[in-house]
Amino acid sequence: MSVFRIDCGYQNYDWGKIGSSSAVAQYAAASNASTKIDESKPYAELWMGTHPSVPSVAVDVAEGKSTLRELIGASPEKYLHQSIIDKFGSSKELPFLFKVLSIEKVLSIQAHPDKQLAAQLHKQAPQHYPDDNHKPEMAIAVTDFEGFCGFKPLQELAVTLQTIPELNEIIGAETVEEFVSQIKPEAEIGSSDDVANRKLIQKVFGKLMNTDESVIQAKAKSLVERTSSDPELFKKIDSRLPSLIQRLNKQFPDDIGLFCGCLLLNHVDLKVGEAMFLQAKDPHAYISGDIIECMAASDNVVRAGFTPKFKDVENLVDMLTYSYESVEKQKMPLLPFAKAHGQAAKSVLYNPPIAEFAVLQTIFDKANAVQQHDSFDGPSIVICTNGTGNIKVDGSDIKKVETGYVYFVAPGVPIELESTSDDFTTYRAFVEADI
Ligand SMILES: [Zn+2]
Structure with a gap:
């Protein structure tokens, strides 16, 4: 199967929004019907990807439960593409981690090393710097958002x-x-x-x-x-x-x-759909709001x-x-993307100056409209943050999408997004060897 739903885990960090006020809780409950929202608990982060500590679970692909990480590990050419394996060096993991964050309280002021410094810090103090990778991050506002970014x-x-x-x-x-x-x-x-x-x-x-x-x-x-x-x-x-x-x-x-x-x-206010990219070695913090975040797979943080x-x-x-x-x-420029075309009211590419990821936003303003995405040369993950619709594969295989549903799309597969409500909204994180 080349397009399938994934059930995504979450983190209850204490800065998260509480109970069902949290977009993370709403999406997690939609993603897995057995998730009962605890109205006294914070729901901070939804993790979509192959990170070993909270790996997403593939729904209806294999008998029993298979994580996305296990599926990719078993067929890396099919799910990652050879060009991605060659470029990023892993045949098990996505180069990016895709997240939703629901922020009630300020997160620590922090900065992330670039690749060279990450390697050096990891060697010197692995207890504080768990890997040798850089951690570029991009934040897209899903609700009004505020943060600190740069001097x-x-x-x-x-x-x-x-x-x-x-x-x-x-x-x-x-x-x-x-x-x-x-x-x-x-x-x-x-x-x-x-x-x-x-x-x-x-x-x-x-x-x-x-x-x-x-x-x-x-x-x-x-x-x-x-x-x-x-x-x-x-x-x-x-x-x-x-x-x-x-x-x-x-x-x-x-x-x-x-x-x-x-x-x-800088105290930055982002309106819905606006985004900022956090350069390596720039101080930043998230203060409040709900965001879509995409980052390279790393945990290196220096706190202030x-x-x-x-x-x-x-x-x-x-x-x-x-x-x-x-x-x-x-703030990031909002770009057009040639591989996306059709009847959507908005199609915006957020393309940060790093190789690991880009994110494509698609927003409809009427039902029964269709937006085509040509095939991408690498893996991608789609989350629906509003409304309902379908993902059509090969014009005939119709997969239902509701708010909070998350799908994995294998490389080389063109899809169509079809709205069944007038506010159908998706974000698709992807990586291509040459974008
Ligand atoms: Zn950060």
Whole structure:
């Protein structure tokens, strides 16, 4: 069989949305009718793929239960394609892991190493860095979403450092003065001025991250009080800041993330369908909302704040790119895709600058419309996030799709998506050796 349903497992991390308010819980229950949603539990992540800790189970393919991982391992040319095996080196696993995240509380501020640094960190400290792969991630908003992504533009950082007394005191008047007087906001990327700008951000960030915990806690208390006593001060920088700081302080009281996240990083709002790609070595965190996430198969995370877990401050301060682009530049372009055509109201390709994955969104605005996907040269996974429809294989084999259903599509198989409701919406993660 070349197109079949998979039953996807989930993770109850404590930052997840609770009970049936979570898209993850809704999709997991649709995916497997025996899943009973516990209204007191968080449902954080739905995992679609071959990761050994939560492998998806193929439905109605073999007698008994077979995981997608086992099926692929038994027939890698059929399910992965030789070009994918050659390029990514595994005949058991998909190069990507596809997820849905339902976020109630902020996740840790983090960055991921590139391939070269991942190999080095894994060798030095395998207890903290479990594999030698990079972990590029892409997030597409399924509901309104907010997150942190990359350092703020230089001018905004300068104003923030000068305006917020607690941050100014942690960084120190001398370093703030050096930053404000020496930044060159007009520098071209890659120029010597740009390199110097990044060094200035690194100095500020390094000072913050190396400040004593007791000092951070005292300054954080004062900072939070100031959001009530003088909210206008914060609104000079960003009108959302006072409430953001108060909200995240309830989740992680007196945490360093209030400074490194709320004050130094871009606060990104994504509307439904907007996406951001998280470059290697760029700091980021998810704050709230439901997203579709696609990532390369890896678990390498270096953390900075909003976490009780290990923070590798030395490697973190050393590794970041310190790029300082605006929020708009952090968002991904929405592209057309020649292999998708037909009557769908929207067909959008999200194609990050890495080889492991791309995601194709298809949205219908009427029932009984059809969208063709030509055959892809690699494996793919389709999830329905809204409405109902069918997947037709060979024009005749009709597979029913409901919200939360997930299908695996083998390489080389053209499919048709057919809407049976006026809001049928799918996301298809795929990899091709040459896209
Ligand atoms: Zn991440």
